[in-house]
Amino acid sequence: MSLDQLCHHFDAGRCRSCSWLGLPxxxxxxxxxxxxxxxxxxxxxxxxxxxxxGFRNKAKMVVSGSVDDPTLGILNPAGGGTDLRDCPLHTAGIRAALPVLADFVRTAALTPYDVPGRRGELKHLIVTESPDGELMVRCVLRSQEPVARIRKHLPALRAALPALVVASVNIQPEHKAILEGDHEIVLTEQETLRMRVAGLDLHLRPQSFFQTxxxxxxxxxxxxxxxxxxxxxxxxxxxxxxxxxxxxxxxxxxxxxxxxxxxxxxxxxxxxxxxxxxxxxxxxxxxxxxxxxxxxxxxxxxxxxxxxxxxxxxxxxxxxxxxxxxxxxxxxxxxxxxxxxxxxxxxxxxxxxxxxxxxxxxxxxxxxxxxxxx
CATH class of the missing domain: 3.40.50.150 (Vaccinia Virus protein VP39)
Structure with missing residues (x-):
């Protein structure tokens, strides 16, 4: 199989995270x-x-660009965004959810964080899919300023993304290469994602680790x-x-x-x-x-x-x-x-x-x- 069939981002040099993708x-x-x-x-x-x-059950997407045209993916060497919504590593449920979440960024007016300029609010979207196809979505923010807007538009997001069962925001105010902060605000009644695996029915809270x-x-x-x-x-x-x-x-x-x-x-x-x-x-x-x-x-x-x-x-x-x-x-x-x-x-x-x-x-x-x- 050619590289572009596996991942056109790798083939075009936009993302080299999968450094061994060129090997059979x-x-x-x-x-x-x-x-x-x-x-x-x-x-x-x-x-x-x-x-x-299609094996990766968790997407850690850097949010960049603008409110009207956000990118969800990684940062390029200049500090701008490279959009990887269709990254083929992610499960099908995550790939389907990411465009809906990009629309949510626009609807809720969540200003992407500008790393070089050190301004903006939304730093990351972290999406996890359970074996049952349910989703946990976490918004990593610089402050609590956008939380009211996220709450306001959350019902519409859940209508557009029925698999979403756990939603939260995480506050990470520092300008550092740290994915998330200590303070988590769960916005849904359900607080855990059920990971049914190997005969176990594991509860996964927003800040808990699970193999990807x-x-x-x-x-x-x-x-x-x-x-x-x-x-x-x-x-x-x-x-x-x-x-x-x-x-x-x-x-x-x-x-x-x-x-x-x-x-x-x-x-x-x-x-x-x-x-x-x-x-x-x-x-x-x-x-x-x-x-x-x-x-x-x-x-x-x-x-x-x-x-x-x-x-x-x-x-x-x-x-x-x-x-x-x-x-x-x-x-x-x-x-x-x-x-x-x-x-x-x-x-x-x-x-x-x-x-x-x-x-x-x-x-x-x-x-x-x-x-x-x-």
């Missing part, structure tokens, strides 16, 4: 697997392929259950638990699970899902993963870690090494930091590993590794 997809997978295997010695299973297009590739998220959770089933752990810690995908997957098997996550929004989402699911032996707490581990008593039978790109770091690696924990399930988006963490805990070695192509057309990925104490 099979070559992408082989190259990623080779990179990971060179960094981490493990019994690697075949890579799990993703759909190459729903199919690969499902594969992750399913493997977590399958890989640990024979271990029959009586107790589990899920550190960096997010909205609870791993923890809730394991709790469904009757395991007592504690999830630790620094994001209050994510913890609220996870606890709501646990309550809805009737899972009494799973609980989520707001806290730092390393501080929780170092401050706790006896370790659990299994520890799950799903850290950011920097990895778990020397303190938590050192604790895991000396803790006596028999098994660790490590989900990583960066094999470089994974390798560094593994070097700090030589008693825990990978007995199973798999690459899941969470981010096709780029050099990024997710890997899952099961570690066993030797």
């Amino acid at each position: 997809y099979g070559v992408q997978l082989v190259d990623k697997q080779r990179q990971v295997a060179a960094l981490v010695e493990a019994p690697w299973e075949p890579a799990v392929a993703s759909a190459q297009l 590739n729903t199919a690969m998220a499902a594969e992750l959770y399913q493997r977590a259950r399958a890989w640990t089933a024979d271990l029959a752990p009586a107790s589990v810690w899920d550190l960096y638990s997010g909205v609870g995908g791993f923890a809730l997957s394991l709790a469904r098997a009757g395991v007592a699970v504690t999830g630790i996550e620094v994001s209050r929004e994510a913890v609220a989402s996870a606890n709501l899902t646990a309550a809805d699911s009737g899972l009494a032996d799973v609980r989520f707490e707001v806290g730092d993963a390393t501080a929780y581990a170092l401050g706790s008593g006896a370790p659990p039978d299994l520890v799950v870690v799903n850290p950011p790109r920097r990895g778990i770091g020397p303190e938590l690696s050192g604790w895991l090494e000396s803790s006596g924990v028999e098994h660790v399930l490590y989900s990583s988006c960066n094999a470089v930091s994974l390798a560094k963490d593994l070097a700090a805990m030589p008693s825990l070695r990978p007995v199973r590993g798999q690459l899941l192509d969470m981010f096709p057309n780029t050099g990024h990925y997710e890997v899952l590794a099961l570690l066993r104490r030797r």
Whole structure:
């Protein structure tokens, strides 16, 4: 397939975010697997392929241009907008919603933020689609000045976009490369988007994180259950638990699970899902993963870690090494930091590993590794 059939923006040089799009997809997978295997010695299973297009459940669109002619996409080198409403990475529901939201920018008179001029209000539109086709739309604003107009025109937007179930505004007043601020105002009665995946019915609040590739998220959770089933752990810690995908997957098997996550929004989402699911032996707490581990008593039978790109770091690696924990399930988006963490805990070695192509057309990925104490 030619590049223009995949993405005419890439072919024209307007957007190079998908830096590997010029490579055949099979070559992408082989190259990623080779990179990971060179960094981490493990019994690697075949890579799990993703759909190459239409997989991305979340759009983070920079709003630029003018009220009458807004662009939704990215900024070009000069600070102007490049419109990517038809980006083929996004799900069909998001692609259909973005033109409607561009009309909403005009109707509600939401002045796009001018980065070079440091003026305007609307910085980003963040759109998430659930597996059921429902939408969450967030407007990232410089101030609360446009909120009344957004409220006024929201009924018309919902009529034009029936899939919209959660709408909010986020206030980010600083002129910095920060996507969103701390203050969120939910404008709809429904406050969470339901992400039904891998047998789970997860609640997603506006500021909660969820993997952008729903199919690969499902594969992750399913493997977590399958890989640990024979271990029959009586107790589990899920550190960096997010909205609870791993923890809730394991709790469904009757395991007592504690999830630790620094994001209050994510913890609220996870606890709501646990309550809805009737899972009494799973609980989520707001806290730092390393501080929780170092401050706790006896370790659990299994520890799950799903850290950011920097990895778990020397303190938590050192604790895991000396803790006596028999098994660790490590989900990583960066094999470089994974390798560094593994070097700090030589008693825990990978007995199973798999690459899941969470981010096709780029050099990024997710890997899952099961570690066993030797």
